[in-house]
Amino acid sequence: MIGGKYAEMFALGLRNMRGYKLRSFLSMLGIGIGVASVIAMFATAEGAEREILAQIGRLGVRNIIINSVKPAEQRQDSAGTSWVLRFGLTFRDHRQIAATVSTASQVLPVHTNSDVVWEGSRRVDGKLHGVQPQHMRLLKLDVTAGRSLTEMDNLLFARVCVVRPGLLRELGWFGEPLGHRLMVGEQYYEIVGLLAEEEFTGLTQKALNVDSRSFEIYAPYETVLKRHGTTSIIRKSGAMEATDVQLHQILVEVDEQDNVLATARMIQQILEKFHPERDYEMIVPLELLAQRQKAQQVFSYALLAIALVSLMVGGIGIMNIMLATITERTREIGIRRALGAKKRHIVAQFLTETVTMTAVGGCLGLMLGFLADWLLRTSTGWSTVVSGEAVILSMGISCLVGILAGLWPAGKAARMDPIAALRYE
C-alpha cells in the first residue's frame, strides 16, 4: 500500500511536469546532458581500454619482444652512394639470451627479408618473415586453412609459407591458394596455410613487425636465412641501400607472468653490453599493460569528476526549478496542509516530483548517451563500449542528484505556514 502510494505520487509528479512542459523539459535536459556525458565519456574510455587490452593481450602478457632498430646517428646519407649498413640483433644475442636467461621458456629468432612478390607481371611489396614454428603460436598467428609451419620445414629447409588472403587479392590470384607457388624475390615458396585477415594498429603492428604498406609472408626460419642471407638491398629513387641485419626480432616467452619484468631487466643488461648504440628496442606487453591501465585509471577519474560536475550543474538547475515551482504552488501547499497533509507528505510529494524529473531526465540522458556513443563510433571510428556500470552509475547518480536537489525545496515547502500559504496570491 505504501508502494502504491508512492507510485501514485510518481504519477502525480509526471502530471505536474506536464503542467510546466517547457520548463521541466529544459531542467531535465540539464540532467540529461549530464547523464549523456557520463555515458559517452565512459563509453569512450571503456572502448579505449578494451582496445588496448585486446592489443596487449594479442601480444601475450608473458612475451617480451625485441626488435632491431636502425640507429639514427648512422644516417648520414649522400645520394648515389651505397654501402652496407650493419645494425641490430645478432645470432650471438640470441644465443646469449637463450643460454643465460633461465626464466625464458622460449627464445625465438626472427629474420625478416623485405622483398618483392611477383605474380606474372604484378608485383607487391612483401615482408618475408623467417620464423620458428613456435612463433606462430606465441603471437597467435593461427591458420584458417591448410597448416602452420612445422619443425620439419626448418630441418628440410622447406620452401613453404603461410600468408594472408589480402596478399593474394593484391596479386590478383583468385585460384586455389593452398599449393600455389609465390615468387618472393628470386625464390619460390609454396603456400601451405592461410592466416585470418587481421588489421593491426600502433603497438601490435610494431611488435609483429608488420606495416600497412607491405604484406607478411611467414616462412621457416632456416629456409629464409639459407635462401636470402642476411643482407638485403633496397633500391629507392636512385640510391641503393644495403643493410646487413642478422636478426630482426627476438621473441622471448617467459615461463611465468611474475618473472616477466625481472626477465626483461636481465635481457636489457645482456643487450646493453653488446649494443652501446642501442640499435634495438624492447616491447614488454605486461609492462605496457600496467602503464596503460594506470593511465586509464587517471583518465577515468578525470572523466568521473567532469561528469559529476555536469550532473551537479544539472542538479542546481533542477533545484532552481523546484524552488520556482514551490513558490508558484504555495497555495496548493496551503490547501494540502489544510486538508490534512503532514509536513512529511509535502516533503515526499516534492521529493518524488524532483526525483521523477531527474529520473525522466536520466532516461533522456540515457538515450542521448547512446546516440552520442553511436555518433562517436560511426563518425570517428573509435571503438566505444557502453558498459552496464556506466548506465547504472549515471542513473543512480541522477536519482541521487534528484534527492539532493529536491531536499531543500521540499523542506522549504513543508516548513511553510499553512495559513500564509493559503493566503498567498
Add this chain to the structure above:
Amino acid sequence: MALLELDGINKVYGEGEVALHVLRDVDLAIEERELVALIGASGSGKSTLMNILGCLDRPSSGTYRLRGEDVSRLSDDRLSEIRNREIGFVFQSFMLVPQLTVLENVEVPLFYRGLPRPKRHAMAREVLGLVGLAARIGHKPPQLSGGERQRVAIARALVNDPLLLLADEPTGNLDSRTGEEILRLFDGLHAEGHTILMVTHDTRVADRAQRRVTIRDGRIIEDTAVEPAGGKA
C-alpha cells in the same frame, strides 16, 4: 458536552512593544448540529479565530477542546490528522488544486487519510453526487463555474464526514443567485445534522443562521440566538 469549547483563548503575534493582540479572552462553545454565523469586520480577528478553530493555528494561551480533547497544544502532525478527519474547510476562493480533476480534488483528504484508490473513488463519487456534480468529475476546476467550484469544495469538505464544517465567506466570490444556491446547500447540510460555522460579513447570510456571534477587536461582543429566516415565515 459541547462539540467544541474555546476557553480564554488569546492570540498574540510578535513580542514586547510590537506585539499584536489579535484575540483577547475568547470563550465560545458550539453544540452539535448548530449553524453558527461568525460576523466581524476585517481586522476584527475572525480569521484568526477561524484558523484556531480549524486547527491551522494554535492559540497563544487558553484551551480549545474539540469533543472534549484539548487540541491547543498538539503537535503539528496530530493537528494535521485532526484537520484531515474532523474539520471540513470551505473557502471564499474555493481553494481547489487546478491541476487535479474534480474527482481527484475531492480525493485529496482521503489520500492523506491513507485510503486505497478504489475506496477513495467510491467515496468521492458519492459526495459529488450529493452536491449535484456527478457529471463533472473528469473536469478540471478552471473549466467550472464559480458555483460549481464551490460545490466541489463543499464535497471535498464533506468527504471525510467531519465534525465541523468551517466555511469562510463561502458566497463572497459568487453572484447573489449562485450564492443563494450555495447557501441552500448549506441549509440542507445543516438539516441533515452537520455542524457548520460560517464566517461572513454579509447580514443576509448571517440571517439564515440560528446563532450569530459578532467579534470586534479580538473580543466576542455579541452572541445571540436568532430565529432562522425560514422560521419567521
